[in-house]
Amino acid sequence: MRTKLFRAIAIVAASYARRHLEPAYDAIMVQESTTAVLGALSASQTQAVEFALHGSTAVVDAAINEHSPLAVFLKAILSDVGPELARRLATSAPKRSPLGEVIDGEVLQSITHPRKGEQA
DSSP states (O other): OHHHHHHHHHHHHHHHHHHHHHHHHHHHHHSHHHHHHHHTSOHHHHHHHHHHHHHHHHHHHHHOOOOSHHHHHHHHHHHHHHHHHHHHHHHHSOOBOTTSOBOOHHHHHHHHSOOTTOOO
16 A cells, blocks of 8 residues: 555655756757757758657666556656747758658748649
8 A cells, every 4th residue: 555655745846856957958959069959950850869769768667667657756756848849840840842852831831831723
């Protein structure tokens, strides 16, 4: 009974901690060094980074055995880092054409949603 209680407390604490990590994830993604590196990536390289970030969840899952409440807490937090950064990467990465050049929002809108009488 006591073990279940400590496990439940660890899960709640991890959930609360993840909420407070949101600003840190945002700060990482807006750092000048991060934006410079991400801006230089091609679309396929960005997708590879995103895939690796999501894959980090599997690594954490395999590496941390939930044998204690502390392990439960750490596993919950660490397994969330990759997907959170990947989500921010996906929303902040510049949109690129199949040829690799950056497309601004207006051009992208005209390609994806052409006006009547125009071809995509």
